[in-house]
Amino acid sequence: MMDNTFIHILLGFLVTALVLTFLIYTRRRPTPIPHTTNIDIPEKSRPIPPSYPLKSYTPTQIAAIGRFPSYASLTGVPPPTPYHTFNITTAKPRPYRPFRWAYHQTMALxxxxxxxxxxxxxxxxxxxxxxxxxxxxxxxxxxxxxxxxxxxxxxxxxxxxxxxxxxxxxxxxxxxxxxxxxxxxxxxxxxxxxxxxxxxxxxxxxxxxxxxxxxxxxxxxxxxxxxxxxxxxxxxxxxxxxxxxxxxxxxxxxxxxxxxxxxxxxxxxxxxxxxxxxxxxxxxxxxxxxxxxxxxxxxxxxxxxxxxxxxxxxxxxxxxxxxxxxxxxxxxxxxxxxxxxxxxxxxLREFGDEPGVPALVEKVVKEGNRKIIGYKGIWHVEHVAVPMLERMKREQVERGVWEEGRDVKTLEESPFYRGWEEKWRRQQGF
Known part of the structure; x- marks a missing residue:
């Protein structure tokens, strides 16, 4: 009885919170741009439309918004954080390893x-x-x-x-x-x-x-x-x-x-x-x-x-x-x-010190959907890539960074690998 009462009270609080949130949101929502003539609106007074994810704008409305509106407001996606430590001469891309197992055709978003x-x-x-x-x-x-x-x-x-x-x-x-x-x-x-x-x-x-x-x-x-x-x-x-x-x-x-x-x-x-x-x-x-x-x-x-x-x-x-x-x-x-x-x-030799990557890629290349692997065109390098991946996997087992017989599956750190950031920063000198 006590449990049911508690649940009812909790649900009541949740419903009340949702209603209040809705009321606040609707009151604060900016007024949509009306269908007006094409005029030059000063930057400070320019009306920024609400962030309707699928809103359709007319040419007149777009002209009224003008150049370089607040795209963060329009899209709901925050602007990027300034990357002050970035150095274009030494910068390395993040080491994306988008490998999956089980391997089949999906959007993988x-x-x-x-x-x-x-x-x-x-x-x-x-x-x-x-x-x-x-x-x-x-x-x-x-x-x-x-x-x-x-x-x-x-x-x-x-x-x-x-x-x-x-x-x-x-x-x-x-x-x-x-x-x-x-x-x-x-x-x-x-x-x-x-x-x-x-x-x-x-x-x-x-x-x-x-x-x-x-x-x-x-x-x-x-x-x-x-x-x-x-x-x-x-x-x-x-x-x-x-x-x-x-x-x-x-x-x-x-x-x-x-x-x-x-x-x-x-x-x-x-x-x-x-x-x-x-x-x-x-x-x-x-x-x-x-x-x-x-x-x-x-x-x-x-x-x-x-x-x-x-x-x-x-x-x-x-x-x-x-x-x-x-x-x-x-x-x-x-x-x-x-x-x-x-x-x-x-x-490809970079995989050698990336825990689990050689085993995962070897699995995909050898046992993955043959239609997809064939579409990628990997066959022309398999005679070199597969023995190379097998050797790197064995070396990782010997060093204790991978376990013999361990189930191969998509890495928990996907699309990266365990310890990627330390290596990535080291390669860039910071």
Whole structure:
């Protein structure tokens, strides 16, 4: 009897708290922007709309909001913490190890860490130069737009707000290297020693010239039953396909070659995108084992030539883990969804002092879903990678950092490994 009374009292308190919270929230909510004419509103008096995760804005409302609104208020995602100890010359990317067991085809999503939406590291200048050379060579295969959809004006809005979110993030996260003047619409990149005008320029090119990551914007198209269409972006880190081949296609067609996508993920992917809110950005990672550091390669004879043979001359030091670390978030004004990823390369020999990683990767490569492993194209390096992983696992058993016969499963520290931060900091000198 006493227990039931206590439970009833507790439930009463919870209900009362929820009601009070609702009343406070609704009273404090800002008034939505009315449908007004396009006027120039001073910065201090500019009305900031409420953070409606799936709110639809009109062109007039977006014009009234103006350039560089508070994206933290619009999205519900806090701004990044300034990273004052960051040193671009020594910075290493965090050691993402997105391996899973049991291994099957899923989206494998986790909540985005706002501080790490865009992650710079010591290859910054080299990678930007490499990407610029690829753009000059391949042009529309790298950057393009598709506007043949309903409400095509949203495509340009999406490109502009992406650019604004990117340069704002850089200036807040790395203030020692970037400076943003929102009044005069100027962005300074002190690493490159360059000044970027942000008015009257192509926003995608501004992003491309400052961030060595790929971006793809997708939007629902009522002309295609509300399915999400790839409408704009820059893809400079893909192996096996290019932007020109995918632009204008719906998600299902883009991922048609992915094993089990249609059966297991097709409908759920469009459903997930339709429900994704601005305050729930996510992250995930995909991986591959490659030779060297191939950044960009179209499908065709060159790729098949590499993946179609097991070269007996490959050495252990030639093998690299490629991780494509990805994030996904809703853009607040256009309603588009932006997908971005960075290609990170790590010598496979690094696994030697990463507890449990060799055993996990060996398990996945040897026993994982053969359709998925085949799609990755790992076969062409298995003759070197598998013996290497087996040896590193044995060495970890001998050193006592891994137990013989231990069940192999996704690491508790995923997407990292036990002790990763100590090693990561040591490699950067702090």
């Amino acid at each position: 986790t909540k985005l860490e706002p501080d790490w939406w865009l992650e710079l590291e010591s290859t910054y200048v080299t990678r930007l130069s490499q990407r610029q050379n690829l753009l000059e060579k391949h042009k529309e295969k790298i950057i393009d737009r598709f506007t043949d959809i309903n409400d095509n004006w949203r495509v340009e809005v999406a490109c502009t707000e992406l650019m604004e979110m990117v340069v704002e993030f850089l200036s807040l996260r790395y203030p020692q290297y970037f400076d943003l003047d929102t009044e005069n619409l100027v962005f300074w990149n002190k690493i490159l020693g360059r000044r970027f005008e942000l008015k009257g320029v192509d926003p995608l090119h501004v992003v491309f010239e400052n961030v060595p990551e790929d971006f793809a914007i997708v939007m629902p198209d009522e002309g295609k039953e509300g399915k999400y269409v790839f409408v704009a972006g820059m893809i400079c880190s893909s192996v096996g396909w290019d932007l020109q081949e995918k632009i204008g296609k719906v998600l299902g067609d883009i991922h048609a070659v992915v094993p089990e996508y249609k059966e297991k993920m097709g409908m759920s992917m469009d459903r997930y995108f339709s429900k994704l809110t601005t305050d729930k950005p996510i992250q995930r990672g995909s991986w591959d084992i490659v030779i060297g550091e191939p950044l960009f390669m179209c499908a065709g004879e060159e790729l098949q030539k590499i993946r179609g043979v097991q070269d007996p001359n490959i050495k252990e030091e030639d093998l690299t883990l490629r991780v494509d670390w990805q994030t996904l978030r809703r853009l607040p004004l256009s309603g588009g969804v932006v997908f971005n990823y960075k290609a990170l390369f790590t010598p």
